[in-house]
Amino acid sequence: MRRLKVRREIAIGGCAVSESNEPVHTRLAELAAPYARSQVVDLGCGAGPTLRAVSKLAPEVSLVGIDRSEESLRRARIALTKHSGPTTEIVADLSDPLPCADASADVVLSYNTIECLPDPHRLLLEVARVLRPGGRAIMAHVDFDSMVVAGAGTDLDRRVCHAFADDVQGWMDHADGRMGRKLGMLLARSPLTLVSVEPLLAWSTEFSGHAKERIGQIRKALLSAARHGRASVDPAEVEAWFAAVCEADRLGGFFFSELAFIAVAERPSEEQLISEDTRPARDGRVSRRDGNQASGRSAAA
């Protein structure tokens, strides 16, 4: 079969074609920058890609990366060496109280970390404590359960993707492959006020860049799961799937997509809290919002 020729471009509607995973970090930084006056905190910062993106838009602000992996924090420190403002890397477990003073942060960010916490609501209580009044929480997560790979047959593609979404990898305390779709609801149930939820789609018709990296992660995670006796797909099937993905790419039939959600919430200012207190009591229900009402934009560029 002849290889299909595919032009790579930003799709109409603002979906991101992903060479690396940069679009999501850039979007997080765009959302953070208008509020980043003195301090931005990244929970589960890893090697620092989000903080590096924030640094480009807010070069003077104090950047704080928190992670329990010392090796990741070492890489984050290197990634932030060109930042003009102060940078701090803190080794801490996000299941514990955050190592930050009350009302000390303008923005608290997190990408692809909150699924690892058995009690994400507890973390959001801490985020509300740490944010200054009027400060913003920007929580983002891939919804791994809705990831799409077209490479092998339908059944194997589905089973592999779902096994990855459900797998509690060795470095995780917990996994929730449906965290992306739950972020808005979690923030709406926290002491913060939900401002927006927006989708960001990464997709590729070529087995390269971020798509290749993610498929490599899936293969590695599921082979490791099998070695540790927690696999729902056996190693021979994982390798057959991987070979089929490579073959699909060779024949021009490969497709990959993953959908991230970015939920933004605000710690009410003192004035907002006072006016809420003087308003007639409501029925306590969280108001429902659809994508258009909740989001200032329907999709990220």
Ligand SMILES: C[S@@+](CC[C@H](N)C(=O)[O-])C[C@H]1O[C@@H](n2cnc3c(N)ncnc32)[C@H](O)[C@@H]1O
């Ligand atoms: C998937 S990585 C994402 C890293 C980074 N946000 C990024 O976008 O590349 C998840 C990160 O969360 C950290 N992590 C997971 N559970 C944690 C916990 N309980 N406390 C602190 N860090 C945690 C891991 O060490 C890892 O660096």
